[in-house]
Amino acid sequence: MAFTRGFKGRGGGPRDPRLPPGQYDVGAEWPILSAEVTPSLPLASWTFSVDGLVERPVTWTWDEMQALPGSTYDGDIHCVTSWSKLGTAFSGVSVDPLLAAAGPLPSASYVMAWSHTGYSTNLPLEDVADGKSWIAWEHEGQPLTAEHGGPARLLVPHLYFWKSAKWIARLELMDHDEPGFWEQNGYHDHGDPWLEQRFQGD
Ligand SMILES: Nc1nc2c(c(=O)[nH]1)N[C@H]1C(S)=C(S)[C@@H](COP(=O)(O)O)O[C@H]1N2
Ligand SMILES: [Mo]
Secondary structure, three states: OOOOOOOEOHHHOEOOOOOOOOOEEOOOOOOOOOOOOOOOOOHHHOEEEEEEOEOOOEEEEHHHHHOOOOEEEEEEEEOOOOEEEEEEEEEEEEHHHHHHHHOEOOOOOEEEEEEOOOOEEEEEHHHOOOOOOEEEEEEOOEEOOHHHOOOOEEEOOOOOHHHOOOOEEEEEEEOOOOOOHHHHOOEOOOOOHHHOOOEOOO
């Protein structure tokens, strides 16, 4: 390991500088955290939409999504329950061209991400724009499994992973912030892992 001695992680080993405070590295594992029963979403009827405060609400089918220019994320993910997965890879599309297709109105400043199951999570629009988020359907070259949100999930890796809604259905643009599922249940509105924004009041 190439990390500085004396900067200790869990177990006394060198602490990887990619780990935000209070996080540990799960290594090759990828824990599953779902509040819902894993849904079965056939590709033939799957859709993804951008709507709310936009010039034109747009809905994409699975085939239409696949035809968009691909985009990948190679990096880390951080769950509020304190595990992080380092150096992992996702592919799908950037959210930017999806937002551009719908045309956010000037008043649009927040997003509610909705899952096909009804799960929701809120984000400032700027946290899903400018290359910071993806609709992802592959993990390390394999189709995203249903347990991990397949056919496709939102991926917002710079925030705690509860913001990355599995089974993503819809991004609803809004002119105000509203708490989503976990945010109504005490999780932080924003969820920056480097600032340890885990719970309301952090
Ligand atoms: N629809 C939905 N999305 C979700 C969740 C969920 O329960 N339902 N859990 C969130 C939480 S708390 C985490 S840590 C990650 C877990 O994703 P994983 O199970 O693929 O690791 O998904 C997030 N997205
Ligand atoms: Mo989580």
